[in-house]
Amino acid sequence: MPPRRRNTYHHGDLRRAVIDAALQAIREQGSPDFSLRALARRVGVAPSAPYRHFEDKRALLAAIAAEGFRLLADGLRKAAGTARPGSLDHLRELGVAYVRFAARHPAHFRIMFRPELADKTPYPELLDAASDSFDVLTSGIRAAQESGVVRPEETGRLVRASWGMVHGIAALAVAGQFGRSRAKIEAIARSASEALIRGLEA
Amino acid sequence: MPPRRRNTYHHGDLRRAVIDAALQAIREQGSPDFSLRALARRVGVAPSAPYRHFEDKRALLAAIAAEGFRLLADGLRKAAGTARPGSLDHLRELGVAYVRFAARHPAHFRIMFRPELADKTPYPELLDAASDSFDVLTSGIRAAQESGVVRPEETGRLVRASWGMVHGIAALAVAGQFGRSRAKIEAIARSASEALIRGLEA
DNA sequence: ACTTGATGTGTGCGCTGTCCACACCCCTGC
DNA sequence: GCAGGGGTGTGGACAGCGCACACATCAAGT
Numbered sequence: 001m002p003p004r005r006r007n008t009y010h011h012g013d014l015r016r017a018v019i020d021a022a023l024q025a026i027r028e029q030g031s032p033d034f035s036l037r038a039l040a041r042r043v044g045v046a047p048s049a050p051y052r053h054f055e056d057k058r059a060l061l062a063a064i065a066a067e068g069f070r071l072l073a074d075g076l077r078k079a080a081g082t083a084r085p086g087s088l089d090h091l092r093e094l095g096v097a098y099v100r101f102a103a104r105h106p107a108h109f110r111i112m113f114r115p116e117l118a119d120k121t122p123y124p125e126l127l128d129a130a131s132d133s134f135d136v137l138t139s140g141i142r143a144a145q146e147s148g149v150v151r152p153e154e155t156g157r158l159v160r161a162s163w164g165m166v167h168g169i170a171a172l173a174v175a176g177q178f179g180r181s182r183a184k185i186e187a188i189a190r191s192a193s194e195a196l197i198r199g200l201e202a
Numbered sequence: 203m204p205p206r207r208r209n210t211y212h213h214g215d216l217r218r219a220v221i222d223a224a225l226q227a228i229r230e231q232g233s234p235d236f237s238l239r240a241l242a243r244r245v246g247v248a249p250s251a252p253y254r255h256f257e258d259k260r261a262l263l264a265a266i267a268a269e270g271f272r273l274l275a276d277g278l279r280k281a282a283g284t285a286r287p288g289s290l291d292h293l294r295e296l297g298v299a300y301v302r303f304a305a306r307h308p309a310h311f312r313i314m315f316r317p318e319l320a321d322k323t324p325y326p327e328l329l330d331a332a333s334d335s336f337d338v339l340t341s342g343i344r345a346a347q348e349s350g351v352v353r354p355e356e357t358g359r360l361v362r363a364s365w366g367m368v369h370g371i372a373a374l375a376v377a378g379q380f381g382r383s384r385a386k387i388e389a390i391a392r393s394a395s396e397a398l399i400r401g402l403e404a
Numbered sequence: 405a406c407t408t409g410a411t412g413t414g415t416g417c418g419c420t421g422t423c424c425a426c427a428c429c430c431c432t433g434c
Numbered sequence: 435g436c437a438g439g440g441g442t443g444t445g446g447a448c449a450g451c452g453c454a455c456a457c458a459t460c461a462a463g464t
Contacts, residue, residue: 014442030317035420046444048422053442057421113377115232115312153393160371160380161394168370169362175315178362192363199401210460216411237451248413253453255411 015053017043019067022060026107032061032114061111062123068108069129075101076136085140086147088197094140095166095193096186102170103182109174137163150200158200165196217255219245221269224262228309234263234316263313264325270310271331277303278338287342288349290399296342297368297395298388304372305384311376339365353404360402367398 021042025034036057037047054060079097083089102109111117112130120127138159144150150158169192172178173185223244227236238259239249256262281299285291304311313319314332322329340361346352352360371394374380375387 030320033318036422037420047420048424048445049443051422110317113373115377116235118232118377157390157393160374160390161367161397164371164374164390164394165363165367165398166370167374168368168372169366170370171315171373172362172366172369175317175320188359188362188366191359192366195363195401196367196398197401199397199399238453239451249451250414250453250455251412259452 014043014045014049018050018053018060019064022064023107026064026110030110032111036060058116059123061114062117062120062126064108065112065114065117066123066126066129068105068112069126069133071105071108072098072101072112073129073133073136075104076133076140080136080140086143086149088144088149088201091140091144091150091162091197092190092193094137095162095196096189098137098166099170099173099189100182100186102174103185106174109170134163148202150197151202161200162196165192216245216247216251220252220255220262221266224266225309228266228312232312234313238262260318261325263316264319264322264328266310267314267316267319268325268328268331270307270314271328271335273307273310274300274303274314275331275335275338277306278335278342282338282342288345288351290346290351290403293342293346293352293364293399294392294395296339297364297398298391300339300368301372301375301391302384302388304376305387308376311372336365350404352399352402363402364398367394 018039021039022032022034024042025039026032036050040047040050050060054063075097076094079093079100080090083093117123117126120130138155141150141158141162142155145152145155145158166189169178169185169189173188178185178188220241223241224234224236226244227241228234238252242249242252252262256265277299278296281295281302282292285295319325319328322332340357343352343360343364344357347354347357347360368391371380371387371391375390380387380390
């Protein structure tokens with residue numbers, strides 16, 4: 001990619017610029033109620049320019065959601081790396097990492113589970129990223145079961161309970177219900193994860 | 203209220219009809235992306251008629267959210283009634299009832315935590331209903347602490363963990379991640395609540 | 405009967421998402 | 435070293451939207 005050009009007919013990296021403007025708008029109002037035209041104005045291009053990069057508004061949201069799931073999978077893997085796979089610590093760090101991702105990337109998080117993207121079929125990029133994240137969680141729990149530290153109950157059930165818990169804490173945190181302090185939010189996630197894991201121990 | 207009048211200039215209960223049409227639309231598309239004009243068409247009134255009952259679109263959503271919180275508080279209180287206050291069973295039933303509410307009233311649930319309603323200040327009805335629901339949860343946990351069956355940890359922390367868990371399971375269930383069967387969804391909620399409670403026992 | 409206030413109608417404004425024909429300009433093949 | 439082609443941005447158009455405002459209708463109280 002050539003260095004940023006200014007005052008040229010072509011923008012340089014309009015796709016990225018539109019995504020960033022959208023994230024900014026989501027951060028400001030909490031919801032993707034921006035208009036594509038306003039985004040274009042902010043970026044300094046014609047109203048129809050973004051349509052060269054996104055089929056429609058939903059496709060833009062899908063791109064943001066996919067980016068979010070990629071960031072989430074990264075965060076989960078990184079956190080998991082700090083503890084022995086299959087250990088209870090590993091499990092707890094997965095939970096904390098889920099919530100930390102939401103606290104660090106609230107704008108992404110707010111888009112990722114939007115109902116209008118529930119059918120990910122038209123967006124293979126989104127579908128892949130989402131299942132990848134889900135797999136990291138699932139295999140973390142399965143490993144803990146295999147190493148015998150967690151009940152040998154049906155894995156899917158444990159995944160749903162764990163995922164549900166961290167997802168709920170993340171959602172409420174992003175909604176501002178737990179205050180603005182990331183440290184406090186992570187502390188909540190940590191103690192909640194510990195409690196749930198205690199309840200799931202073999 | 204007089205009996206339903208048809209073919210009259212005045213509708214009879216337009217406010218209720220608009221809310222119901224909105225709920226129907228939310229059920230159909232998962233998000234409140236309907237137009238107020240379409241709602242009016244469905245109900246058979248002029249595009250501007252709903253504005254007699256709702257200041258704007260957000261106020262309509264706020265009314266739905268408030269109704270949702272009232273239904274939630276009812277459901278929580280009813281479920282709580284089936285077990286001795288302060289007992290672990292009582293706690294579990296609260297958790298199950300939260301998720302059951304979401305499974306039974308998904309359209310309400312989808313609206314209740316929308317970011318555009320996060321500032322409930324302009325909607326005192328919504329504010330009251332929301333804090334009432336929250337109080338039922340909080341006092342349930344406090345009672346369990348006082349009867350000595352749950353750790354005497356800071357109550358707020360326990361509330362956040364518990365609320366987060368049931369909220370996450372509810373959200374994922376409403377998003378269709380756990381399939382359509384209400385029985386299965388409640389089973390997940392039940393076993394997850396039991397696990398968390400085990401982890402929180404004194 | 406007359407007024408009055410609540411409720412529904414009709415019309416208009418500015419904005420939106422999206423489409424289309426056209427302008428521009430970088431890159432590649434000759 | 436130049437022609438032109440394809441990817442990218444422009445400008446204008448259209449239908450539909452949220453919402454405002456002036457007017458119509460009707461029930462209820464005097």
